[in-house]
Amino acid sequence: MTKMILASASPRRQELLKRIGLDFEVRPSTVEEKIDVNHSPEQVVKDLSFLKAKDIADKAGQNCIVIGADTIVVYQDKILGKPENKEHAYRMLSMLNGCAHRVLTGFTLIRTQDEKVIKRYEETLVKFRELSDAEIKAYIETGEPMDKAGAYGIQEIGSLIVERIEGDYFNVVGLPMVQLALALKKEFEVKIL
C-alpha cells in the first residue's frame, strides 16, 4: 500500500485533498522558498515544488508518493510571492487592483521506491474588481492576505474581490486538482475517482 504525503503546511492544500477523500499524511517541507528571478515563472513553480517534495522524499521510507507544490502570482512579468508585512501586502493589492494577473501552481510527485519524478504546472487567469483604497485596507486588516501569494486568498473574503477567473479555480487555491488527479492516475496508478 502506497502512502501519500503532502509536503506542504498550507491548510488550503490539505483541505482540497481532504475534500476528495484522499488518504494522506502532512509533512511540511522546511526548504526556503527562494525565487530565482532569472527563471521563468513556469520554471520557478516547478523548481520550488520539486525542492519541497525532494526535501520530504529524502527522509521518507519506501512506498511513498510525496506531493510538493508552490503557488505564485505573476503580474506584468513580476513574480509576487507572500507579502512580508502589511505595507508589502498593500503595495501588492494596489498593483493588482482592477486588473488581471496570472496564478501559477507547480507540483511535483516523487515515488520513493523508484524515485520516479513528475513535475507539472497549471496557469489560471484572475481578474480583480476595482477596489477602493478603504476596501484594500479593510481587507488587509482581516489578516487574510498575510500568508498567501499575491496577498489574497480567493476562497474566503477574497471571494468579494475576484470578479472572474479563466482556468482551474483550485489552482488559485493551491493545487490544480484535475491535472494532479490525472497525473496520479496515469503515472502512478493511483485511482481517485
Place this chain on the structure above:
Amino acid sequence: MTKMILASASPRRQELLKRIGLDFEVRPSTVEEKIDVNHSPEQVVKDLSFLKAKDIADKAGQNCIVIGADTIVVYQDKILGKPENKEHAYRMLSMLNGCAHRVLTGFTLIRTQDEKVIKRYEETLVKFRELSDAEIKAYIETGEPMDKAGAYGIQEIGSLIVERIEGDYFNVVGLPMVQLALALKKEFEVKIL
C-alpha cells in the same frame, strides 16, 4: 439594525456567506422550484430567486433584507435542475461530459420595510474534462450529485471533473459573491468589505 435572512436551505450558500463574516439567519423557502420552459434561463433564475425571497419576506418582520437564490445548468438551451434519481444524474453527467455548459445563478434581495426589490443574475462557463463511464458511475455513487443542479458540485469531488471555468467561481457554488456584495452595498448600504 437590519437583519439579513438567507431564504435557502443550501449548505453551500450558507457556507459562502459565513466565510465572508456576514451575520445572517437561515429560513429556507418551501416554494416549489418549478421551471417554466417557455422562459429564458436568465428569467427562470431571477423568477425562482424572487419567489423564494418573497415567500420568506412576506413572513418576516420589519428591518429585514431577505436573500433568495436559484442556480441552474444550461446545456444547448436545455435547462438542467437537480436530478430526480441516479439514472437521471447519469443522463445529465453523460450529456455534460467533455463539454462546456453555462451555470446561471439568479438572486433577489428584498428589504421588508419598504419592499425594495433587486433582481440580478450571473453566468459562468464550466468545462468538464472527458470522463470515462466508470468515473461517471463512481461519482454518482459518492452521492454528491443528488441535490445539485446539473448533478455535480464543483467544490468537493467535482473538483476532479471541472477542467476550467470562465467567470465567477462562487456563482457555480451557488451565489455570485462579488455581484451580491456590490448590490448590498450600492442598493441597501450594507457594507461587507
